[in-house]
Amino acid sequence: MKNAASSVTVSLLGSGRVGQIASHIIFVIVCVICLYPLALVIGISFSDESAIAIHGFKLLPSKASLVAYDFVLKQSDAIARAYVITIIVTGLGTFLSTLVIALYAYPLSRKDFAQRKFFSFIAFFTMLFSGGLVPWYMVCVFLLHLRNNLWALFLPYTMNAWYVLIMRTFYKTNVPDSIIESARMDGAGEYTIFFRIIVSLAKPGLATIALFNTIVFWNDWWLPLMLVNDPAWFNLQYLMYRVQVNIQYLSSMAGNTNVAGEILRRLPSRTAQMAMCILSIGPIVLAYPFFQKYFVKGITIGSLKE
Amino acid sequence: MKRVIVFSLLVVMAIVLVSCGRAKGEKAELIWYFIGNGPQKDVDKVEAAVDKYIQGKGLNATVKLVCFDWGAYDTKMQTIIASGEPFDIAFTAVWTNNYRNNAGRGAFLPLNDLLTKYAPKTKAALGADFLAGSAIDGVNYGIPANKEKAHNWGFIVRKDLVAKYTMDLSGVKKIEDMEPFLKTIKDKEPGMYPLEACVGESPRFFLDFDKLVDDDIPISLYSDNRDSKVVFELEAPETMALYRTMHKYYTAGYVRKDAATITDFNADEKAGLIFAAAKSLKPGKDAEMTNQTGQQWMQIDITPPVMSNRETTGSMQAISRTSKHPEVAMQFLDMFNTDKYLNNLINFGIEGSHYVKVSDNVIKAGPQNDQYNPQTGWMFGNQFINYLWSNEDPQKWDKFLAYNKAALPLKSLGFSFDPAPMKTQIATAKNLWKEFTPSLETGTVDPDKVIPQAIAKYKAIGINDLKAEVQKQYDAWLAKRKG
Numbered sequence A: 001m002k003n004a005a006s007s008v009t010v011s012l013l014g015s016g017r018v019g020q021i022a023s024h025i026i027f028v029i030v031c032v033i034c035l036y037p038l039a040l041v042i043g044i045s046f047s048d049e050s051a052i053a054i055h056g057f058k059l060l061p062s063k064a065s066l067v068a069y070d071f072v073l074k075q076s077d078a079i080a081r082a083y084v085i086t087i088i089v090t091g092l093g094t095f096l097s098t099l100v101i102a103l104y105a106y107p108l109s110r111k112d113f114a115q116r117k118f119f120s121f122i123a124f125f126t127m128l129f130s131g132g133l134v135p136w137y138m139v140c141v142f143l144l145h146l147r148n149n150l151w152a153l154f155l156p157y158t159m160n161a162w163y164v165l166i167m168r169t170f171y172k173t174n175v176p177d178s179i180i181e182s183a184r185m186d187g188a189g190e191y192t193i194f195f196r197i198i199v200s201l202a203k204p205g206l207a208t209i210a211l212f213n214t215i216v217f218w219n220d221w222w223l224p225l226m227l228v229n230d231p232a233w234f235n236l237q238y239l240m241y242r243v244q245v246n247i248q249y250l251s252s253m254a255g256n257t258n259v260a261g262e263i264l265r266r267l268p269s270r271t272a273q274m275a276m277c278i279l280s281i282g283p284i285v286l287a288y289p290f291f292q293k294y295f296v297k298g299i300t301i302g303s304l305k306e
Numbered sequence B: 001m002k003r004v005i006v007f008s009l010l011v012v013m014a015i016v017l018v019s020c021g022r023a024k025g026e027k028a029e030l031i032w033y034f035i036g037n038g039p040q041k042d043v044d045k046v047e048a049a050v051d052k053y054i055q056g057k058g059l060n061a062t063v064k065l066v067c068f069d070w071g072a073y074d075t076k077m078q079t080i081i082a083s084g085e086p087f088d089i090a091f092t093a094v095w096t097n098n099y100r101n102n103a104g105r106g107a108f109l110p111l112n113d114l115l116t117k118y119a120p121k122t123k124a125a126l127g128a129d130f131l132a133g134s135a136i137d138g139v140n141y142g143i144p145a146n147k148e149k150a151h152n153w154g155f156i157v158r159k160d161l162v163a164k165y166t167m168d169l170s171g172v173k174k175i176e177d178m179e180p181f182l183k184t185i186k187d188k189e190p191g192m193y194p195l196e197a198c199v200g201e202s203p204r205f206f207l208d209f210d211k212l213v214d215d216d217i218p219i220s221l222y223s224d225n226r227d228s229k230v231v232f233e234l235e236a237p238e239t240m241a242l243y244r245t246m247h248k249y250y251t252a253g254y255v256r257k258d259a260a261t262i263t264d265f266n267a268d269e270k271a272g273l274i275f276a277a278a279k280s281l282k283p284g285k286d287a288e289m290t291n292q293t294g295q296q297w298m299q300i301d302i303t304p305p306v307m308s309n310r311e312t313t314g315s316m317q318a319i320s321r322t323s324k325h326p327e328v329a330m331q332f333l334d335m336f337n338t339d340k341y342l343n344n345l346i347n348f349g350i351e352g353s354h355y356v357k358v359s360d361n362v363i364k365a366g367p368q369n370d371q372y373n374p375q376t377g378w379m380f381g382n383q384f385i386n387y388l389w390s391n392e393d394p395q396k397w398d399k400f401l402a403y404n405k406a407a408l409p410l411k412s413l414g415f416s417f418d419p420a421p422m423k424t425q426i427a428t429a430k431n432l433w434k435e436f437t438p439s440l441e442t443g444t445v446d447p448d449k450v451i452p453q454a455i456a457k458y459k460a461i462g463i464n465d466l467k468a469e470v471q472k473q474y475d476a477w478l479a480k481r482k483g
Helices: A002-013 A017-045 A047-054 A067-074 A076-109 A117-126 A133-143 A161-174 A177-185 A190-201 A203-219 A222-227 A236-252 A260-266 A271-304 B002-021 B043-056 B071-083 B099-105 B112-118 B121-125 B128-133 B159-164 B176-186 B204-205 B237-253 B265-269 B285-293 B326-338 B340-348 B396-406 B421-442 B445-458 B463-480
Strands: B028-036 B061-069 B089-092 B151-160 B193-195 B217-223 B274-281 B297-301 B316-319 B355-358 B362-365
Touching: A002 A067, A002 B355, A017 A271, A047 A271, A047 B176, A047 B265, A067 A076, A067 A203, A067 A271, A067 B089, A076 A117, A076 A236, A076 A271, A076 B002, A117 A161, A133 B071, A161 A203, A177 A190, A190 A203, A203 B061, A222 B071, A222 B128, A236 B061, A236 B071, A236 B396, B002 B151, B002 B463, B028 B071, B028 B326, B043 B061, B043 B340, B061 B071, B061 B326, B099 B316, B121 B128, B121 B326, B151 B159, B151 B396, B151 B445, B159 B297, B176 B193, B176 B237, B204 B237, B204 B274, B204 B421, B217 B316, B217 B463, B237 B421, B237 B445, B265 B274, B274 B285, B274 B297, B285 B297, B316 B326, B421 B445, B445 B463
Parallel strands: B028 B061, B028 B089, B193 B274
Antiparallel strands: B089 B316, B151 B274, B151 B297, B355 B362
């Protein structure tokens, strides 16, 4: 990606001295814009609460304090458990979802599959029409019993019609019919063909779907909100969502009841919220450099037309 | 053919056996959904104690206490109710899991007969007035919690600063009387905001209109039972007078300059920057606030105590249409509302572990207090039989009783407006409220200029039609009551 962006700027600004300096400046500005909010969050999390109320959010805390982290770490067992849950759910969910989508899309790409129009239509139809929240809830809870268990946190997102169509197109354009024919002539069955040949050919597409899924599962708070009430199954995002939504809700109805103001006073402050944020993304940010080379390889594979 | 007959015989037998298997004396499992600070760690221990106690008293049931967070409760309950999921008891109010909407949809069971048959003690304790206030067309769909039955508005003021500048606040009867004291604070304490006013939390409360449609619709009655004439608030002289005072205070610098954009009033309070704030009061509010904020507060009552629809529908328990054992649920609720041991068990936890007794009626936090600490006494049935924390006023409940007795019950108790014919007007009126009220209630704009503009805009969207419809429904409801 960096190559693409820098080649664009080179073509716009020319590759002379001035053009180079200009493109450097542009990139520095973009970096600052991306990093400033993160630095602000870190700064706030180390600030004293009353300093925030008086001076507002500042990059360098006017009065440093570790109170926020102290407060959040008191619930460290809840956060640790939420971490484990999030990692397991993301891993399991991505694996299952990618598998299901890869398996569903493959027959749709094969011209000798008689019912492929029908199954494509079923998938496509769900993209246009949906039953709505209540039927979804009824299916999840009454039919599938997805309540307060691990399946509830990833099963509803396993199938995604849009990704199916992406994969179907990918198979069509990247898998030559001749390969399948020759494999069949050598005596391979359908599953052998799929898992030995097709999957390797479709790696870039599968990697993309897996990446999308990972992001969805990591960031999801909707499934815990609707299907889970037992704190043992809360994930990271839902922990943070709870705090934020509670504060918002109580602030909005404070004038109505005698109660809301009292409860609000006891909820985590701004600094504690920021500390929670940092603790949640910290390990990912720290782990990212180790995984970076795999990401880059995967993305550049996609750009090569082999 | 023979196989088919044998097979269907087996199936029938299986069905019969299964249904006979459910013996008559089976325990009813009651599921109770309520709002709060989220599931407490020790809730299973408390549930076990509750089950043991109620079975000991002859009620063959077990209870599951399921608590949803503040922000999530409404969403979750709407989904649960819409999907027809079976449950027994749910917390409901006008401000969450909306009582009137759900009753209208038939989500809750009518409770009048159940109350008479299975909860006579609760019914007597609440009183006919209070129950009438939450009835819809004479039918009760929820049991209100027995707590403060009225509201009044007033100031809470920093006691330490009052002592520091030897202020004599005994003559303060209305907002204008506070002016010299606000000025003292402005001059002598430069970092502070003398008067708190921000979006939704401001001295606008002192107008104390009895809202008939919704909190952000300015169609109301006066809160003193003077007549049954519905008023458009912005046209009332009291409104103009109050906003003029607020504007005077704003220009004098008693209110923060960006007040009209502030929605979080807590930050300033926590930071100790507020001298005086307009709040909803009840006996002991100052002590409560002192406990929670760590600053010293005192309260000054401005408006008299009034029993309105808001109090009667502020905290109720309803029984779901999908409940399998409504009679058992009602019996449990009656026990909960009147039995001191059971009520305090659910409110505070297990003695010795979550709380310890200091004296007969006073408690303080026990060693495992953080494992079970719902802090939602106002929701749980009957505050008058609750224990008091050691840092609370020992006469809190007596003062509450006196407060309730002194309250003026409004004639509009029990009236609920049907918004169906006026949906568009209500929606646009809500937008206008968001547009005009923050700047008016914080004093940011000059009311002599802005109120006429606002009135014109409201008239343009049909506020007079809304007012006429409300008056029509209210008069019809009054006539039906008398007849």
